[in-house]
Amino acid sequence: MATYHLTTPLTSEDTRQLNAGDVVYLSGVLYTARDAAHKRLVDLIDKGEELPFDLEGSVIYFVGPTPPKPGDPIGSAGPTTSYRMDSYSPTMLAHGSKGMIGKGKRNQAVIDACKEYDGIYFGATGGAGALLGKRIKSAEVIAYPELGPEAVRRIEVEDFPVTVINDTHGRDLYQMGREQYEVK
């Protein structure tokens, strides 16, 4: 279990060194999207149209924050459950995205896509919304404002703490961790 500090956008060089279980502190820009936004983004990709942000090296954060208090860039902002994005993530990775942040297990198609396209699925601590929200220094809605908490936001983070769940070698921390501590 190693610790890394990485800045987005991520490259294949960044992602290939990571192993399931490593702790990474991310800085730079992340883009937020949940299922409703993913559906629209993948529709645009399928039609060959331009996306509201550059996918190359991007890290997508699955989050629907609370409204900000006056003076704050964003409210509480922990991860949502990721399986709802499983049908969209391989397309995002195939088109240059290098990382996703969420919580909970992914399907085999996502794990395979991480291996094929040098992508990483990071887990953030669910229910740590106050702590994670504080690591977000700015937030700006850049697409689909009508989706409210589910709109696409460009957020800047500093030392955002995540753990590598699925790495570029096809490994899965959820499976490995459980096997290690299971009492049969």
Next chain:
Amino acid sequence: MREIEFDTVVKTVRDLIIHCSTDLPEDMYNALKTSVEVEKSPVAKAVLEQILDNANIAKTEERPLCQDTGLAVFFVRVGEEVKIKGGLLRDAINMGTEQGYKDGYLRASTCHPFSRANLKDTIGYNLPAIIHFDLVAGDKIEIEYAAKGGGSENVSRARVFPPAAGKEGIIEYVREVVSDAGGNPCPPIVVGVGIGGTFEKAVISSKHALFRDIGTENPDEELNEMEQTMLEQINNLGIGAMGMGGTKTAMAVHIESNPCHIASLPVSVNIQCHSSRHAHITL
């Protein structure tokens, strides 16, 4: 007949919601503190420490513990010798819910089941609240409140077994539900088990079981023993905090049991994430 002002109920509910959103109850906080000390996995230990840090930040800076501020769930026991002056009790609870979620900068998470349109501008901000009323003796109103997030509800299940399934069948079912859920419901979790009654009675009992404080014993000896057996089996699954592998998957199993039909054995398993935001107040 005792009277309680409509506005008193509204204000009480509003304040309860705002308080709950930032202040993790002591029972869960203490259980987390103990878990950090005994957790064997360094990855899970780091997660537990983050959860505790989060609770401290949320409390001191009055920030919501989790961005999923839940649907508002109430169990309300109304004394038969008390009435609300100036309106209906249900309306007062809904109004207090809307004010609490708005004034506390909490997320409005209710939507239409098919269109998925958020209902904040039509029915109301995070409305309607889910309210279970009961009539009791006396002139008081007891309100139990929980903010129930989506992740842990999504993995909850219910099933009506044939009576032959027995205690062993129930214990195996609970283990299976938690095992299949893995890290999705944000462990360490609390597991509410409703047994008996009719189908819906078992489900409501499993929800209500989550309101019991962690660390309290079930007064029924047989159920208490079942709770301990289930807890041990669940923690042997190895799921750990946030599913990353570890020795602490659940903080507690709480069972509520009811008499049931001679032909059936209903069982419901309702899961609560570690952000166990609940409180109660008596008016």
